Amino acid sequence: MNKKLAKREFKKYIKEKNLKFTQQRETILDEILNTKGHFQVEDIVHNIKNKNINVSRATVYRTLNILKDMGLVTEVIKFDNKTIYEISLKEHHDHLICTTCGKIIEFHEEEIEKLQDKICKNYQFTPSFHRLEIFGLCKECSKNSNL
Amino acid sequence: MNKKLAKREFKKYIKEKNLKFTQQRETILDEILNTKGHFQVEDIVHNIKNKNINVSRATVYRTLNILKDMGLVTEVIKFDNKTIYEISLKEHHDHLICTTCGKIIEFHEEEIEKLQDKICKNYQFTPSFHRLEIFGLCKECSKNSNL
DNA sequence: ATGGTTGCAAAATGTTTGCAATGGC
DNA sequence: GCCATTGCAAACATTTTGCAACCAT
Numbered sequence: 420m421n422k423k424l425a426k427r428e429f430k431k432y433i434k435e436k437n438l439k440f441t442q443q444r445e446t447i448l449d450e451i452l453n454t455k456g457h458f459q460v461e462d463i464v465h466n467i468k469n470k471n472i473n474v475s476r477a478t479v480y481r482t483l484n485i486l487k488d489m490g491l492v493t494e495v496i497k498f499d500n501k502t503i504y505e506i507s508l509k510e511h512h513d514h515l516i517c518t519t520c521g522k523i524i525e526f527h528e529e530e531i532e533k534l535q536d537k538i539c540k541n542y543q544f545t546p547s548f549h550r551l552e553i554f555g556l557c558k559e560c561s562k563n564s565n566l
Numbered sequence: 567m568n569k570k571l572a573k574r575e576f577k578k579y580i581k582e583k584n585l586k587f588t589q590q591r592e593t594i595l596d597e598i599l600n601t602k603g604h605f606q607v608e609d610i611v612h613n614i615k616n617k618n619i620n621v622s623r624a625t626v627y628r629t630l631n632i633l634k635d636m637g638l639v640t641e642v643i644k645f646d647n648k649t650i651y652e653i654s655l656k657e658h659h660d661h662l663i664c665t666t667c668g669k670i671i672e673f674h675e676e677e678i679e680k681l682q683d684k685i686c687k688n689y690q691f692t693p694s695f696h697r698l699e700i701f702g703l704c705k706e707c708s709k710n711s712n713l
Numbered sequence: 714a715t716g717g718t719t720g721c722a723a724a725a726t727g728t729t730t731g732c733a734a735t736g737g738c
Numbered sequence: 739g740c741c742a743t744t745g746c747a748a749a750c751a752t753t754t755t756g757c758a759a760c761c762a763t
Contacts, residue, residue, distance in 0.1 A: 497644035515685070515686070515689060515691045515693075517691075518694065524689055524691065526685050526688075526689070528681055528685060530677075530681055531678055531681050531682075534675055534677055534678050534681075535678075535698075535700060538662070538673050538675060538700075539662070539700065539702070541673075542662060542671055542673070542704075542705065543704075543705040543708065544662045544664075544671065544700070544702055544703070544704055544705065544708075545702045545703040545708045546662075546700050546701070546702035547665065547701055547702045547703070548701055548702075549698065549699060549700040549701065550697075550698070550699050550701075551682075551696065551697070551698045551699075552696060552697045552698075553682060553685075553686065553691070553693050553696040554693070554694055554695055554696065554697075555686070555691055555692045555693035555694045555695075556691070556692040556694070557689075557690075557691055558689065558690040558691065561690065561691075561692045
């Protein structure tokens with residue numbers, strides 16, 4: 420999925436739910452689409468500060484809830500009492516998180532996905548989304564901790 | 567690992583780190599050991615209310631941090647802005663979480679664990695712990711949502 | 714006796730909400 | 739014009755922290 424399509428999907432969803440396509444919502448979505456990779460609420464709030472339109476933190480949260488509901492944004496990491504989001508433009512993947520430097524490495528392992536499906540079937544569980552976080556030390560921090 | 571051993575390990579860790587084995591810490595550990603399955607901070611605080619010893623919420627948090635550091639307690643689920651903990655008495659496992667009724671189903675899939683190790687090796691990443699959460703609808707809630 | 718620990722209240726975070734004013738459609 | 743949306747501040751929830759009194763060793 421690309422940015423244009425994402426925006427179209429958003430407008431479609433907005434219309435379906437009888438919501439409104441406001442300047443604030445557009446600004447927030449644009450900002451998220453321009454953010455490469457992972458982001459936090461503060462990033463969005465901060466980056467919009469320089470724009471000619473004002474968007475409050477509350478509106479960012481409210482818009483994120485819409486984006487989560489429609490599945491365009493996912494809470495991919497919960498770490499350090501923070502939520503890290505990601506826009507679903509790429510194929511699904513999971514994360515390695517370095518607890519020392521905070522680096523995030525993405526990986527995709529089809530075999531793990533398949534096994535998860537198998538497990539859900541076993542339990543007659545209907546999955547909507549999942550999150551696999553592996554915490555530890557990245558290559559560099561691993562080296563440094565051995566010194 | 568059983569309860570007795572867990573307690574012994576805790577005392578050992580406490581001694582190693584030059585900390586103190588206080589009544590509060592013992593009470594909290596006992597409470598956690600008696601809690602079957604998952605628990606939240608409020609559960610512990612609430613359950614200790616009836617005891618003859620008083621333990622403040624702050625002390626529960628501080629003790630949980632020690633238990634997390636030594637690996638005896640893990641933050642297994644982050645959902646709904648809440649943290650759900652678990653004591654590591656059983657073998658490692660992951661969770662299916664029903665977003666409607668809150669039911670938690672545990673599962674263990676050795677194959678997934680192996681694949682994770684493989685991935686970490688690939689990235690020269692040193693894992694310390696991981697968390698795999700699959701959110702969705704349990705069997706019962708799945709049925710009800712089809713009505 | 715010493716130095717870690719506790720409880721308390723306050724503070725720090727992160728997130729949600731009530732309400733009056735505003736603005737899409 | 740209707741009704742959703744916004745900004746603001748307040749509320750809320752969770753977790754951390756400063757400090758004086760306390761207690762395990």
